[in-house]
Amino acid sequence: MFEKKFLTDRLIIREYKKTDIDGFLRVVRQPEIYATTYGIPLNYSRVRAEWWLKTIKENKKADTAHEFAMILKNSGEYIGNVGLINISRLHNRAEISYYIDREYMNQGYTTEAALVMLKYGFKNLKLHKISGVCMSVNPASRRVMEKIGMTYEGTLREELFKDNEYYDLDRLSILRNEFFTDCKPKKSSFQHQNVERV
Numbered sequence: 001m002f003e004k005k006f007l008t009d010r011l012i013i014r015e016y017k018k019t020d021i022d023g024f025l026r027v028v029r030q031p032e033i034y035a036t037t038y039g040i041p042l043n044y045s046r047v048r049a050e051w052w053l054k055t056i057k058e059n060k061k062a063d064t065a066h067e068f069a070m071i072l073k074n075s076g077e078y079i080g081n082v083g084l085i086n087i088s089r090l091h092n093r094a095e096i097s098y099y100i101d102r103e104y105m106n107q108g109y110t111t112e113a114a115l116v117m118l119k120y121g122f123k124n125l126k127l128h129k130i131s132g133v134c135m136s137v138n139p140a141s142r143r144v145m146e147k148i149g150m151t152y153e154g155t156l157r158e159e160l161f162k163d164n165e166y167y168d169l170d171r172l173s174i175l176r177n178e179f180f181t182d183c184k185p186k187k188s189s190f191q192h193q194n195v196e197r198v
Contacts, residue, residue: 012072025049027081122176134170135167
């Protein structure tokens with residue numbers, strides 16, 4: 001068996017392991033993560049986390065989503081998640097998804113990981129379009145998408161109902177040709193390795 005692994009200057013982006021569950025729970029239980037995302041529930045349980053880790057493998061096998069753990073190179077610490085979800089082979093498109101430990105926000109790690117996902121999606125998965133959606137009250141997430149070359153498509157007004165309140169969602173996207181031609185500065189170098197799983 002082989003696992004996908006991507007190396008950047010500061011990160012190891014790899015497939016999830018059972019041993020990631022404690023780090024995963026530490027991050028997704030942070031109030032900042034819940035407040036700024038639309039898919040992570042409050043008070044994330046261990047049972048749900050175990051189910052989610054199994055679902056990641058099933059989604060990869062079905063080619064409907066490819067999600068990876070963000071690991072710090074220098075310490076081996078789990079600091080977040082990055083991936084491509086809602087993959088449609090009919091339309092050759094996907095959505096980028098990410099979150100990061102509050103201790104590492106605003107330090108460029110998410111942008112570094114998101115660039116890897118764009119290259120993986122366009123080069124390896126042969127996608128035509130990758131979109132991203134964030135809560136409008138989360139400008140940091142929108143900035144990540146802008147930094148990786150995505151174009152603002154519009155705002156979905158009061159699209160999300162959360163904690164008895166409606167929220168707007170911003171949608172951005174990038175096309176394959178834009179990434180490989182128009183976005184030359186955004187082609188971050190990284191190594192893609194297949195390593196034997198032990």
